[in-house]
């Protein structure tokens with residue numbers, strides 16, 4: 511009998527404690543949202559173009575900058591292929607998978623895992639890492655949403671701005687899906703934008719332009735940054 515009373519007492523103490531601690535801990539673990547917008551080249555005056563190398567020097571440029579957070583597990587991502595550009599589902603998925611593979615092929619860690627298509631939208635904290643097209647303001651090509659808790663990313667979404675025209679093969683006057691997504695996946699990996707002219711040819715250079723495809727392939731600094739996070 512006495513034992514039973516003790517254990518019932520213990521139980522109520524545990525319930526009481528957890529009713530205090532649980533709301534506190536959920537508050538502490540509420541993910542912080544960071545929104546990384548990718549501006550169209552020269553649109554916000556942050557860069558001067560006079561010092562850009564005329565030749566692609568990305569394989570000898572070791573520059574990179576890390577974000578204060580990254581994924582500690584494989585980022586399982588879904589693609590919403592719905593678009594107004596006439597792209598087939600498989601062409602969209604293949605372009606985005608190629609973007610992820612550019613990073614994954616440079617580390618022994620498995621950074622990304624393609625899970626399938628979805629009808630979900632990017633930009634919502636819903637437990638799914640989603641890439642989709644969607645509306646956004648002019649001047650921003652794509653936007654990556656990062657939800658993190660104490661430096662650990664718990665969800666990442668990327669929205670491609672329907673304000674712009676898009677292409678799967680680097681057409682003039684359009685944004686190339688693979689080019690843009692390779693850069694955005696760099697943010698998923700924990701890399702930040704670089705705004706110096708000397709970093710123009712790196713994938714993590716902070717501006718992009720129509721018809722551009724050179725960011726599909728990583729430069730030396732992009733790879734060094736990835737490996738600083740995930741190992742070689």
Ligand SMILES: [Zn+2]
Nearest residue numbers: 547548703716
């Ligand atoms: Zn960026």
